[in-house]
Amino acid sequence: MLIDTHAHVNFRSFKDDAKETLQRALDNGTWVINVGSQIDTSREAVELANQFSEGIYAVVGLHPEHTHSQHVDEEETHFLTREEDFNYEEYKKLASNSKAVGIGECGLDYYRLPDDVSLHQSVKAKQAEAFKKQIQLAKELDKVLVIHSRSSKGTDDACLDILDILDADLKANSYQLKAVLHSYTGSPEVLQKFLDLGVYVSFNGIITFGRPKNQNSRPSAEVDDKTGNMEKLAQLTPLDRILLETDCPYLSPVPMRGKRNEPLFVKYVAEKVAKIRELSVNEVEKITFDNARTLFKI
DSSP, rough: OOEOOOOOOTTTGGTHHHHHHHHHHHTTTTTEEESSSSSHHHHHHHHHTOOOSSEOOOOOOGGGGGOOOEEEEEEOEEEEEOOOOOOOOHHHHHSSSSEEEEEEEEEEEEESOOSSSGGHHHHHHHHHHHHHHHHHHHHHTTTOOOEEEEEEEOHHHHHHHHHHHHHHHHHHHHHOOOOOEEOOOHHHHHHHHHTTOOOOEOTTTHHHHSSOOSSSOOSSSOOOOTTTTHHHHHHOOOOEEEEEOOOTTTTOTTTTTOOOOOGHHHHHHHHHHHHHHTTTHHHHHHHHHHHHHHHTTT
């Protein structure tokens, strides 16, 4: 059994076949946690989860990209984000559903800040405000915090600011943090700081991209693994803290590059992690399945 701990079958890429995609995953031994990015996709995640008796769950929250309006040019999609303020009570209502197992994805994203540098601080402040509210909601409802951390190119700035926010909250309130760091691509040194806080780490298709054979052909619009950094991160993360994800419909793993990603493809991530950690695929499947069930209480 496998669990795709971070999917977006609740996104418009699956508007015509969301339920069929999830059923296909279940039929092939893969459970799915769909993650919201704003109020409507969070609501859709809960609604989808409630259509299945077992194996499909939801995380609800506000992505930092949606705290201000901007044009996003991702690997497989292009869209204008709709600015949203975090409505604590509305999200609390959604998160109180029995199929909702986490809050997020939330955090900080400095990868695309406005061209007007004078706006950077206000944008960062608004992201931080929404993040802090979601930390509070996760604590109140005893849900897992699903962290999005995307730094500006060549830095760990957003990740370090996230750590500062978490550290300050932990010192002020003294509680056991329950969190997963989603799609982390930063430095091993900063990852260790998250691990020291007890955070789980979720790996996706990026780990399969590797060094392009043709240097003119990049496997991702923004990330490849020329330095072997992703393998270092997978080696550094303790086995009892590793999770798997697809982040579908984005970041399709090798050998499915160019196709719409879906939860079923998480098996390719498992295969790569198994190779890196010198384990059998069955061992990785069992370890990550057990980890996910322990963390999310499913």
